[in-house]
Amino acid sequence: MSAPNRTLYRTPFSAAYWRDAAEDFRRPRTLAFAALMIAACVALSYIPSIPVGDGGVRVTWGFLARAMCAVVCGPVTALVFGFAEDTVSFLLHPSGPYFPGYALTTMIGTLIYALFLYRTRPTVVRIFLAKLCTNALNVVLGSLWSAILYSKGYLYYMTVSFYKNLVMLPVQTAMLCFLLAALMPVLSRMGLVAPAGRDARISVI
Numbered sequence: 001m002s003a004p005n006r007t008l009y010r011t012p013f014s015a016a017y018w019r020d021a022a023e024d025f026r027r028p029r030t031l032a033f034a035a036l037m038i039a040a041c042v043a044l045s046y047i048p049s050i051p052v053g054d055g056g057v058r059v060t061w062g063f064l065a066r067a068m069c070a071v072v073c074g075p076v077t078a079l080v081f082g083f084a085e086d087t088v089s090f091l092l093h094p095s096g097p098y099f100p101g102y103a104l105t106t107m108i109g110t111l112i113y114a115l116f117l118y119r120t121r122p123t124v125v126r127i128f129l130a131k132l133c134t135n136a137l138n139v140v141l142g143s144l145w146s147a148i149l150y151s152k153g154y155l156y157y158m159t160v161s162f163y164k165n166l167v168m169l170p171v172q173t174a175m176l177c178f179l180l181a182a183l184m185p186v187l188s189r190m191g192l193v194a195p196a197g198r199d200a201r202i203s204v205i
Contacts, residue, residue, distance in 0.1 A: 005020060005023070006119075006191075006193065006194040006195070007020060007119065007194075008119055008120055008121065008194050009119045009120060010120070012075065012115045012118075017119060018075075018076075020074070020119060021074035021075050021076045021077075021114075021118065021119075022076050024073060024074045024076070024077060025073070025074070025076040025077045025080070029192075030072065030073050030074075030077060031073075031077070033069070033072050033073060033192065034069050034073050034077050034080075034081045034084075037065045037066070037068055037069035037073075037081065037085075038065075038081065038084055038085045038088055040065035040068075041062045041065045041066065041085050041089060042088065042089060042092055044060075044061035044062050044064070044065060045061075045062060045089065045093060047061050049061075052167060052168070052171065053167065055160075055163055055164065055167075056160075056164065057163075057164045057167045057168060059168070059171060059172075059175075062089075063109075063134070063172060063176075064175065064176065064179055066081075066082070066085070066106070066109065066110045066113060067110075067113045067117065067130070067176055067179075067180075068179070068183065069081050069110060069113075070110050070111070070112075070113030070114035070117055070118060071113070071114075071117045071118060071122070071180070071184075071187075071193065072118075072187060072192045072193060073114070073118075074114050074118045074119070075111050075114035075115055075118060077114075078107070078110040078111045078113065078114040078118075079107050079110070079111055081110055082103065082106040082107030082108070082109065082110040082111070083103050083106070083107055085106060085110075086102055086103035086106040086107075087103060090102075096149075099145060099149060101141065101144070101145040101148070102145060104141070105137060105138065105141045105142060105145070108137055108141075109134045109137055109138070112130060112133045112134050112137065113130050113134065115130075116129055116130035116133075117130055117180075119194070121194075122180045122184065124173075124177055127173055127176050127177055127180065128169075128173045130176075131169055131172050131173045131176065132169060135165035135166075135168065135169050135172075136165075138161060138165050139158060139161045139162050139165050140158075142157070142161050143157035143158040143161050146161075
């Protein structure tokens with residue numbers, strides 16, 4: 001079997017990028033890694049969250065596995081992963097009725113990670129922009145789902161969510177930078193991402 005293509009792209013706005021993403025979706029090794037990241041999300045949910053300051057802000061861990069799935073597997077797999085991960089997590093930890101809006105948020109969030117981090121050299125700027133967009137998504141859609149499911153209005157939930165996601169933005173960006181800096185050389189040696197080259201450090205831009 002020939003070695004998988006690991007071409008790097010500056011942006012996701014090319015037909016070749018999406019052909020590679022579709023090809024990765026058909027690779028058993030890619031699907032196995034996505035399944036492993038689903039299991040990682042479930043395992044990470046058992047790790048207690050860490051409070052950060054006041055206002056109910058807490059550090060959680062599942063976003064790390066979602067981001068890693070996006071980095072390795074790409075945007076096509078990310079959409080399927082997001083639906084599967086949210087559904088499996090709900091079945092294992094049900095809290096009230098199943099609501100498909102949260103699956104949609106997970107799907108779009110993992111897709112955003114992939115658009116910024118798949119088939120490219122991760123940089124601090126790319127990681128920050130990926131987190132900025134996913135946190136904005138949490139504010140906009142998460143507040144909408146809370147307003148639909150619970151008693152208070154959209155502006156209330158949006159205000160609370162905006163504060164939490166703003167506080168967590170630099171924390172989560174730093175966590176993801178450290179994780180990618182540690183794992184990208186390993187993933188490169190495994191053939192899951194492009195060769196790391198001589199300098200595998202996470203650059204600023």
